Amino acid sequence: MAEQGKDNFRDTIGTLNEEGKRAxxxxxxxxxxxxxxxxYVSYVLLIFLFAAPFVKINGHQFLLFNVLERRFNIFGLPxxxxxxxxxxxxxxxxxxxxxxxxxxxxxxxxxxxxxxxxFMEMVxxxxxxxxxxxxxxxxxxxxxxxxxEKILKRSLKWLVFFVISFLIAxxxxxxxxxxxxxxxxxxxxxxxxxxxxxxLIIFTGVFYFVFAWFxxxxxxxxxxxxxxxxxxxxxxxxxxxxxxxxxEKEKGRAKFNKKEDRAASGKGDCxxxxxxxxxxxxGIDIRNGTQMECVNCTAxxxxxxxxxxxxxxxxGLIRYASExxxxxxxxxxxxxxxxxxxxxxxxxxAVLVGMLFLxxxxxxxxxxxxxxxxxxxxDNIISNVYTYKxxxxxxxxxxxVRFKLxxxxxxxxxxxHETFTVPAGDFAEGTLFIEVNASALxxxxxxxxxxxxxxxxxxxxxxxxxxxxxSY
Numbered sequence: 029m030a031e032q033g034k035d036n037f038r039d040t041i042g043t044l045n046e047e048g049k050r051a052x053x054x055x056x057x058x059x060x061x062x063x064x065x066x067x068y069v070s071y072v073l074l075i076f077l078f079a080a081p082f083v084k085i086n087g088h089q090f091l092l093f094n095v096l097e098r099r100f101n102i103f104g105l106p107x108x109x110x111x112x113x114x115x116x117x118x119x120x121x122x123x124x125x126x127x128x129x130x131x132x133x134x135x136x137x138x139x140x141x142x143x144x145x146x147f148m149e150m151v152x153x154x155x156x157x158x159x160x161x162x163x164x165x166x167x168x169x170x171x172x173x174x175x176x177e178k179i180l181k182r183s184l185k186w187l188v189f190f191v192i193s194f195l196i197a198x199x200x201x202x203x204x205x206x207x208x209x210x211x212x213x214x215x216x217x218x219x220x221x222x223x224x225x226x227x228l229i230i231f232t233g234v235f236y237f238v239f240a241w242f243x244x245x246x247x248x249x250x251x252x253x254x255x256x257x258x259x260x261x262x263x264x265x266x267x268x269x270x271x272x273x274x275x276e277k278e279k280g281r282a283k284f285n286k287k288e289d290r291a292a293s294g295k296g297d298c299x300x301x302x303x304x305x306x307x308x309x310x311g312i313d314i315r316n317g318t319q320m321e322c323v324n325c326t327a328x329x330x331x332x333x334x335x336x337x338x339x340x341x342x343x344g345l346i347r348y349a350s351e352x353x354x355x356x357x358x359x360x361x362x363x364x365x366x367x368x369x370x371x372x373x374x375x376x377x378a379v380l381v382g383m384l385f386l387x388x389x390x391x392x393x394x395x396x397x398x399x400x401x402x403x404x405x406x407d408n409i410i411s412n413v414y415t416y417k418x419x420x421x422x423x424x425x426x427x428x429v430r431f432k433l434x435x436x437x438x439x440x441x442x443x444x445h446e447t448f449t450v451p452a453g454d455f456a457e458g459t460l461f462i463e464v465n466a467s468a469l470x471x472x473x474x475x476x477x478x479x480x481x482x483x484x485x486x487x488x489x490x491x492x493x494x495x496x497x498x499s500y
Contacts, residue, residue, distance in 0.1 A: 042311035060330025081202035134267035197231035435477035438464035
């Protein structure tokens with residue numbers, strides 16, 4: 029592994045040794061103000077994550093992402109495939125927000141909000157500290173032969189990890205298929221729904237693999253955001269940074285000697301204790317500068333502050349700061365780049381809000397039955413057959429639904445009934461005939477306008493093609 033503090037630290041990642049094999053990271057348990065703040069944020073987010081699929085608003089799951097059936101609930105509002113344009117806009121706004129946030133505050137999302145970090149550092153890692161002990165004990169346990177103590181600790185840890193992975197997989201499944209269906213599957217028994225059970229086992233295996241073995245490699249190797257930040261960050265971005273001006277000074281870092289006047293010696297405030305390295309969950313040395321592997325988790329800030337307090341030196345040697353702040357002592361500035369991103373984000377957000385307000389409560393699709401030509405009836409009547417699908421995006425049933433031809437003088441006949449009801453958050457589909465007198469047609473393919481009514485109220489308008497005889 030590249031020696032920390034040397035120029036070759038960027039030639040390899042800190043979790044690989046010289047042979048290219050995995051170098052296991054044993055981070056020391058963080059202690060300090062920032063770690064406590066992160067715990068509070070993590071607890072809130074974990075409660076939200078586990079509760080969201082089981083919370084109902086007007087009978088609708090708070091969050092649902094049923095990709096297979098193409099049904100989605102966002103904050104209790106049902107969305108359908110017909111609302112895909114809104115989803116695209118949400119994604120654009122989300123991506124631009126991440127870009128803006130990264131330009132201003134670096135990889136803050138990774139350290140404070142990312143589910144991977146929260147589960148790894150605040151759930152699985154804390155269990156590991158409880159069972160295996162802190163950094164030193166974990167390293168000794170890893171080198172220990174497979175005796176009774178190691179077998180018991182490893183078995184207990186792996187069992188607890190598997191149980192938590194299984195719970196996470198169940199919650200993940202609740203987001204995909206719905207909490208009501210998941211609970212029904214559980215009460216029915218696993219043997220009644222083998223395909224779902226197999227999916228659950230696969231999800232459990234993936235989560236167990238990620239949190240028990242792959243761990244920080246997700247952030248270092250898999251996640252594209254770490255590479256993205258290298259493009260987005262500049263010298264004005266606020267990141268977790270080491271103040272090399274103060275830490276190195278004229279003579280560089282050196283071990284602490286309580287008998288010397290460190291300020292007069294010309295040595296930097298960094299006492300080369302390596303606590304910032306030992307506590308890092310990705311195994312890097314923050315003193316080498318901003319690196320792709322850094323997730324801005326603040327563990328090194330707490331570790332350094334504790335050491336500075338112990339040796340009676342000012343805190344903040346590692347802190348949230350920009351490169352320009354460290355070099356020139358300048359304050360955070362809302363740069364033209366940030367202003368540009370903010371303007372674009374504001375415009376896209378306004379467009380998204382407009383889309384949500386203008387979103388129709390009912391989506392109507394009326395399409396000609398494939399392969400069917402027109403039919404000529406008595407009294408010069410031309411008839412076309414169609415299929416219809418009405419999607420109800422509201423939380424209330426839409427009753428007494430009927431169709432009316434608005435553009436031509438003609439009739440619409442629904443097969444098997446005259447009116448029908450579209451259930452809340454559901455859809456209705458069927459077959460209908462449109463009949464128009466041939467004299468009212470302008471060609472062999474007319475556009476007809478159809479109104480959708482609930483009682484006497486028109487709730488939607490749609491258009492479709494109507495085939496008739498060719499005129500000469």
